[in-house]
Amino acid sequence: MNYSWDWGLLFRSPHIDWLIEGFRNTVVMAVLAWFIAMSLGSLIGVMRTLDNPVAKRVGTIYVEIFRNIPLLAQLFLWYYVIPELLPAAAQKFVKRDMADPQFWTSVVGLGCYTAARVAEQVRSGIQSIPRGQRAAALAMGFSTAQVYRYVLLPIGFRTVIPSLTNDFLGVFKNSSLALTLGVMELTAAARQIEEYTFHSFEPFAAATVLYSCVTLLVITLMRVIERRTRIAGSVGSGR
Amino acid sequence: MIEVTNVSKWYQQFQVLDDCSLTIRKGEVIVICGPSGSGKSTLIKCMNGLEPFQKGEIKVDGVSVGAKGTNLPRLRSRIGMVFQNFELFPHMTVRRNIALPQVKILGRTRDEADARAVKLLERMGLPAQADKFPAQLSGGQQQRVAIARALAMDPVAMLFDEPTSALDPEMINEVLDVMVALAQDGMTMAVVTHEMGFARRVADRVVFMDQGMIVEDATKEAFFGTPRSERAQLFLSKILQH
Ligand SMILES: Nc1ncnc2c1ncn2[C@@H]1O[C@H](COP(=O)(O)OP(=O)(O)O)[C@@H](O)[C@H]1O
Ligand SMILES: [Mg+2]
Numbered sequence: 006m007n008y009s010w011d012w013g014l015l016f017r018s019p020h021i022d023w024l025i026e027g028f029r030n031t032v033v034m035a036v037l038a039w040f041i042a043m044s045l046g047s048l049i050g051v052m053r054t055l056d057n058p059v060a061k062r063v064g065t066i067y068v069e070i071f072r073n074i075p076l077l078a079q080l081f082l083w084y085y086v087i088p089e090l091l092p093a094a095a096q097k098f099v100k101r102d103m104a105d106p107q108f109w110t111s112v113v114g115l116g117c118y119t120a121a122r123v124a125e126q127v128r129s130g131i132q133s134i135p136r137g138q139r140a141a142a143l144a145m146g147f148s149t150a151q152v153y154r155y156v157l158l159p160i161g162f163r164t165v166i167p168s169l170t171n172d173f174l175g176v177f178k179n180s181s182l183a184l185t186l187g188v189m190e191l192t193a194a195a196r197q198i199e200e201y202t203f204h205s206f207e208p209f210a211a212a213t214v215l216y217s218c219v220t221l222l223v224i225t226l227m228r229v230i231e232r233r234t235r236i237a238g239s240v241g242s243g244r
Numbered sequence: 245m246i247e248v249t250n251v252s253k254w255y256q257q258f259q260v261l262d263d264c265s266l267t268i269r270k271g272e273v274i275v276i277c278g279p280s281g282s283g284k285s286t287l288i289k290c291m292n293g294l295e296p297f298q299k300g301e302i303k304v305d306g307v308s309v310g311a312k313g314t315n316l317p318r319l320r321s322r323i324g325m326v327f328q329n330f331e332l333f334p335h336m337t338v339r340r341n342i343a344l345p346q347v348k349i350l351g352r353t354r355d356e357a358d359a360r361a362v363k364l365l366e367r368m369g370l371p372a373q374a375d376k377f378p379a380q381l382s383g384g385q386q387q388r389v390a391i392a393r394a395l396a397m398d399p400v401a402m403l404f405d406e407p408t409s410a411l412d413p414e415m416i417n418e419v420l421d422v423m424v425a426l427a428q429d430g431m432t433m434a435v436v437t438h439e440m441g442f443a444r445r446v447a448d449r450v451v452f453m454d455q456g457m458i459v460e461d462a463t464k465e466a467f468f469g470t471p472r473s474e475r476a477q478l479f480l481s482k483i484l485q486h
Contacts, residue, residue: 137327141331142333144294145320145397146319146321146349151349160334163335
């Protein structure tokens with residue numbers, strides 16, 4: 006193979022600026038989308054465990070829709086189709102006045118997609134708790150909201166920390182699909198460097214290293230959180 | 245204090261409670277016994293609205309449990325309940341298990357609630373366990389903490405659902421002793437149990453259930469003398485053998 010390596014090109018302007026901007030966009034998108042996914046997903050997951058049949062149904066429909074349509078199709082729907090269905094005033098805002106519509110569409114799309122996954126984790130976490138806990142909490146006089154706030158969610162979240170870590174890494178990696186809407190995230194930055202320099206190995210190697218670093222960091226952090234929140238005396242806590 | 249009047253309950257086709265009536269007066273201790281599946285747990289869960297029922301009425305301190313407008317959390321906060329499997333909250337220390345409901349439900353300050361917890365733990369013979377987690381305690385200790393947690397709410401009555409059935413034999417007495425003391429202090433109690441020694445010591449009345457019906461409701465003297473129903477006699481002879 007006759008390839009002349011030039012690692013230095015990564016650190017030359019404007020390539021380094023593209024990489025930095027791409028990395029920043031990837032991280033910011035993932036964090037914002039995760040924020041949506043956790044809030045919306047917890048709500049939907051809780052709804053699926055309530056006795057109220059309407060809440061249950063709404064939760065189930067949400068999960069089925071957002072889990073079963075491919076993420077790329079969802080991003081296109083959010084970007085090309087949904088704005089057309091909005092009332093005129095909202096349409097004008099989305100199409101003309103909103104800053105950076107590709108970025109925000111990606112955040113919302115990724116967030117709603119990942120919310121369906123988070124919802125399933127939250128639901129399974131809550132349902133893994135013996136039914137007596139809910140009865141005992143209700144018998145104390147806690148309202149339903151308090152039963153979730155103080156008993157079911159704290160226990161349920163602990164049991165699904167490993168799966169939630171996977172979902173966060175999922176949203177981080179899936180954010181690369183935002184390049185199809187034209188967002189300058191990490192993968193798009195690597196591709197742009199390739200197009201300008203005809204060097205493909207260096208920029209994609211850089212992107213790979215950056216993705217891996219974040220993944221390792223997140224896994225390490227979540228291990229610490231898992232250890233810190235582990236319930237004393239429970240299985241596997243070493244006491 | 246607790247008045248159960250002609251209560252019936254169904255799970256779809258299956259009738260769990262069949263026209264049950266029962267009155268527990270202030271300061272009274274009643275023991276409910278009967279074969280497994282006879283509806284004992286269901287009956288006491290109806291008393292604090294944990295289980296809905298289709299017919300009849302239950303009143304606690306004058307408040308109707310089944311009525312639409314009843315504030316169930318408020319009513320439940322006034323009735324303590326102790327379960328077979330303790331059901332302490334595993335992610336909280338013993339102290340927090342006892343203090344949190346006082347703070348969040350009764351609006352006490354943290355200091356008040358903690359002080360109350362410490363005092364009750366002493367009364368339960370567990371002064372050194374406040375900062376442990378439930379899974380670090382023995383079954384008997386956990387059940388006493390559960391009793392302390394219920395008492396911290398200053399309940400007007402206490403419901404017990406087989407509080408010693410999940411315990412190793414050597415731990416049964418430490419829990420029963422606490423319950424006897426509670427009864428002697430004048431607490432209103434409904435206790436589902438097969439511990440007939442407990443019934444003999446402190447029960448005012450013994451209720452025998454079978455197939456969702458209250459077959460016998462008698463003073464303990466009458467019950468242990470000669471139960472009127474054959475089924476109660478048979479049941480007694482079986483459980484008194486061991
Ligand atoms: N959620 C439920 N759905 C259907 N049947 C139930 C349910 N809970 C209890 N049962 C039935 O109701 C009967 C009474 O149960 P329970 O009150 O727990 O009896 P006990 O406490 O006397 O052993 C049993 O036959 C049980 O199988
Ligand atoms: Mg039972």
